[in-house]
Amino acid sequence: xxxxxxxxxxFALWWLESVAGWINPIIVPHLxxxxxxxxGVVTSAETLGALGTTLSTFALxxxxxxxxxxxxxxxxxSSRLLTKTYEPVLAAIYTIPLIIFFPTFLLFFGIGVKxxxxxxxxxxxxxxxxxxxxxxxxxxxxLRIAALTFGATRxxxxxxVLFPGAFGIILTGLxxxxxxxxxxxxxxxxxxxxxxxxxxxxxxxAMMEPARMFAYVFVAIFIAALFNFGLTTWEARRxxxxx
Amino acid sequence: MTRPRxxxxxxxxxxxxxxxxxxxxxxxxxxxxxxxxxxxxxxxAFPGLFADPKLTAAIGVFCAELAxxxxxxxxxxxxxGLIVGSTRFSYRTLFPIVLLIYAIPQITVLPVFVLYxxxxxxxxxxxxxxxxxxxxxLNVVSGLKxxxxxxxxxxxTMGASRLQIVRRVxxxxxxxxxxxxxRVSIAITLIGVVLAxxxxxxxxxxxxxxxxxxxxxxxxxxxxxxxxAVIAIVLSEGAxxxxxxxxxxx
Numbered sequence: 001x002x003x004x005x006x007x008x009x010x011f012a013l014w015w016l017e018s019v020a021g022w023i024n025p026i027i028v029p030h031l032x033x034x035x036x037x038x039x040g041v042v043t044s045a046e047t048l049g050a051l052g053t054t055l056s057t058f059a060l061x062x063x064x065x066x067x068x069x070x071x072x073x074x075x076x077x078s079s080r081l082l083t084k085t086y087e088p089v090l091a092a093i094y095t096i097p098l099i100i101f102f103p104t105f106l107l108f109f110g111i112g113v114k115x116x117x118x119x120x121x122x123x124x125x126x127x128x129x130x131x132x133x134x135x136x137x138x139x140x141x142x143l144r145i146a147a148l149t150f151g152a153t154r155x156x157x158x159x160x161v162l163f164p165g166a167f168g169i170i171l172t173g174l175x176x177x178x179x180x181x182x183x184x185x186x187x188x189x190x191x192x193x194x195x196x197x198x199x200x201x202x203x204x205x206a207m208m209e210p211a212r213m214f215a216y217v218f219v220a221i222f223i224a225a226l227f228n229f230g231l232t233t234w235e236a237r238r239x240x241x242x243x
Numbered sequence: 244m245t246r247p248r249x250x251x252x253x254x255x256x257x258x259x260x261x262x263x264x265x266x267x268x269x270x271x272x273x274x275x276x277x278x279x280x281x282x283x284x285x286x287x288a289f290p291g292l293f294a295d296p297k298l299t300a301a302i303g304v305f306c307a308e309l310a311x312x313x314x315x316x317x318x319x320x321x322x323x324g325l326i327v328g329s330t331r332f333s334y335r336t337l338f339p340i341v342l343l344i345y346a347i348p349q350i351t352v353l354p355v356f357v358l359y360x361x362x363x364x365x366x367x368x369x370x371x372x373x374x375x376x377x378x379x380x381l382n383v384v385s386g387l388k389x390x391x392x393x394x395x396x397x398x399x400t401m402g403a404s405r406l407q408i409v410r411r412v413x414x415x416x417x418x419x420x421x422x423x424x425x426r427v428s429i430a431i432t433l434i435g436v437v438l439a440x441x442x443x444x445x446x447x448x449x450x451x452x453x454x455x456x457x458x459x460x461x462x463x464x465x466x467x468x469x470x471x472a473v474i475a476i477v478l479s480e481g482a483x484x485x486x487x488x489x490x491x492x493x
């Protein structure tokens with residue numbers, strides 16, 4: 001309710017400013033111009049292409065991180081020695097802001113989508129791998145031993161004991177990784193790219209078209225909000241089922 | 244003869260050495276030297292990096308930007324946090340707005356910051372501070388909320404003045420929360436400053452990363468990135484120690 005009121009106040013002030021013309025429209029573009037640009041942006045094929053690039057980059061980065069994160073997490077958690085050896089290493093790397101390494105990705109993978117996939121992948125990989133390790137090592141030892149005594153194979157152990165036991169924590173890892181992964185892809189596109197939503201934002205800024213830039217910023221924020229909303233409702237429903 | 248048993252520390256060091264060796268061999272003989280440098284060459288590039296006065300100045304500017312952004316984030320964040328968390332009314336009206344703004348992926352508004360604050364240091368400081376301020380606000384608010392109401396009430400019953408309540412009841416709750424917030428804040432302030440530097444830079448580290456890439460000089464680029472990583476590790480480790488120190492009395 002208050003948030004809606006805040007929105008209304010924000011846009012009312014902006015409209016007032018546009019009508020009165022206090023500030024240079026290069027700095028704060030008129031609300032009407034942004035709305036016109038927004039309508040143009042939303043209906044243009046260009047935006048659809050940019051959106052497609054961003055979302056497919058994100059999907060590749062996130063999907064790749066899920067597969068390798070869970071695989072590496074499983075491998076590391078398969079023995080106590082490996083867990084004790086590599087879990088601290090993964091945790092230590094996770095504390096370094098990975099955006100620092102982006103220039104090297106740019107050099108290595110080029111300015112195309114590959115460097116963004118790499119950045120988004122790393123942003124998602126560490127939380128997923130760390131949560132997978134926590135999930136698998138947290139499975140009750142008695143369950144494991146019981147399954148072993150009944151002669152469970154490796155695959156059966158994974159399917160019937162480890163996965164069900166660790167499922168919740170692994171899902172939490174996937175959720176934690178989601179927004180940083182999406183933000184990293186956008187960040188990569190804004191800093192250096194040739195296509196995508198982030199590219200459109202920084203390109204409009206460079207072309208001194210603030211109205212268009214704001215329109216694209218709103219599109220990006222809207223998508224992020226949509227993702228956030230989807231995640232929270234999904235999580236709420238899951239919590240409901242768990243109870 | 245017994246088989247030597249691996250210890251976690253031994254295995255860790257061995258694997259790091261193996262990774263470095265594989266990297267060295269791959270970069271020396273198999274990969275394109277314009278894009279990757281072996282670790283030995285990166286190491287050899289360090290003296291050259293530190294000998295370049297422009298680059299050391301850029302690193303100095305980066306640290307100054309980071310420090311200024313952090314101080315602004317902590318100062319402003321504490322003030323906002325105190326305003327938001329001090330009364331029930333302000334909490335109910337303002338806190339949802341803080342959360343709403345926090346949910347926006349800030350990277351999308353980076354060009355807006357550059358538009359407003361220019362391509363110099365101001366935009367880096369502002370963008371860094373805009374990142375770092377949120378953990379401070381959230382932690383100050385939760386620190387104020389965590390003060391048990393019975394304590395406030397009993398202090399008041401025993402005739403404590405407003406100032407005394409703030410000093411003896413609220414502040415002891417606030418300090419550890421503030422330090423926990425600062426630890427998160429310094430890490431994401433760094434992200435904000437780096438993002439702004441990489442986006443546009445005249446003579447900061449962003450200029451040099453771009454310059455090294457355009458010259459296909461991976462040894463210098465890797466060296467500079469390593470220096471940044473070391474700065475990040477030192478800061479987060481220091482902040483962690485500080486937080487532990489201020490939480491010890493609990």
